[in-house]
Amino acid sequence: MSDDYTPTELLTTVAASLIEDESTVIVGTGMPMLAAMLAQKTHAPDATMIYEAGGIGPDAPELPISVGDERTFHHGIQAAGMHDVMSHMQAGFVDYGFLGAAQIDQYGNLNSTVIGDWEQPTVRFPGSGGANDIGSLAHETIVAMRQDESSFVEELDFRTTPGYLEGPGSRADAGLPRETGPSYVITQYGVYGFDEESREMKLEFLHPGIEEDTVNEHSSFEIDVGEYERSPEPTDEQLRLLREEIDPRGIIR
């Protein structure tokens, strides 16, 4: 066990632990990609990374910068197209999708489009990109984002990507594939899941050194803090893999 690690390294090891072996994962650039690669090098050698622009199963000696660059299909299984990847996901071949967002609500719905009014935005973000597609179609969505009162909100400024919409049953009512939706939300304070009955956010893991009260002090909606565990600290081996093999240039640290 090491007590010398960065916040990103902790998030990466926590995210990696959520990925099962023999699974498919749609990742973007940044931390989720490191998490998927770390999972591959530890407990999930048969996890396959997929990029929405068409790259499937890359095995590149360095990290991609774009979701579409050569590193997303280098020595890969297939250099396909977006239609292929989106179709495979719609047909149920994608197990996990990683997403980020500017805002999230208690049902795990996400905003990555605007802050303020849509027609006259205070801040314009990129929009859905593949987020709505991944949030609609992957079997499980894992969200990684910064948590504070302005990002954990009761009312999103814009619902870009579906979580559990208005609560139990509403994804199916909307016609989205059954048994899909956000499974975990990872922040700098902990890892949250969603209650099976209410589909509202609840604490699952609290990060090392974080006080229980911190969770609700940094959220505009009430997060259920019942029974939870402590997130395990990164092991020396995980840190070695991240620093020496996966991201030796320290792009994401």
Next chain:
Amino acid sequence: MNVLEEGDGELVGWEHPDEIRRWNREERSRAFDDKRVSATEAVERYVDDGDLIASGGFGHVRISTPILHEIVRQGISDLTLSGKTTVFDADLLIAAGAVSRVEAAYCFAHETRGLAPAGRRKVENGEVEVVAEASNAMLQWRFLAGKMGVPFVPARILSGTDTFEKSSAKVVEDPWSGDPIALVPACHPDVAVIHATKADKYGNAVIDGISVEDPELAGAAKRVILTAEEIVDSDELRARPKEIEIPYFLVDAVVEAPYGSHPGEMPYQYYFDEAHLEEWMELTETEEGVEEYLERYVTGTEDFEEYLEAVGGPDRLAELEAIENYDRPDEGGPNGGDRV
């Protein structure tokens, strides 16, 4: 079919499939003509003020910079942009004032490099209007429907979100399952600009690496300007016909454009020019900076050859080729800095 819900985003680029069939029969040549032209001629012939334009590749990857430059040089304006993970390509056209409207799946940012100063400024101050939201799959399936010659395709996305509310999609009752399902309307851009690895003079084109959504876009657009790193003899392409992603009859103009994706990446050939992209991000913080960039690299250069000299010429391009092929210099490489 029972329509359950309708997005109120503007429907851009939709036409009746029979209109498209007529267009493709009457206006698109099947002749094996030599379609090679300069970037200047291609834009003069096929890009007009007010067009709906879509750019191929993926944001910073395999983009057609010579055509983007020429659009700016010729002062084309009032374009509607199909914002399908458009990144540098969109930002350049928006910053230069060529675009006034966007259907946005992913725009106004440079992926991990950060939000786009120019694109955001223009949207936030109202100079550029987002007329509809979309997702990446939605736009790509809009092109697929266009290529298929059908008015829409069904997709299990969008439903239940504001992305749907501000899109041009509809939700209907699936006549088989009875469940709600989204329909995304076909999209036929007036012109698509696509950069390929290799093409022959007729427009048959090979794309090395991921095709993104370019085969769909090429089939859906009413005009296609194809640029290619290299123009090769048809026999070379015909030796491996499975590799041809775009057949010649979809293509209206062919432009030879070595290093045409700079400052973007061309898979297997050259890497992103991170220093140049950083310069772009810095300069576009202000309108004066945008002018300075355009004067230095676009309006102040005669053509793409002069631009390539301005960005560092053969020495810089050789460095980018080395980096793409994992032969990275010790310092100054794009992954070497403290960015991200």
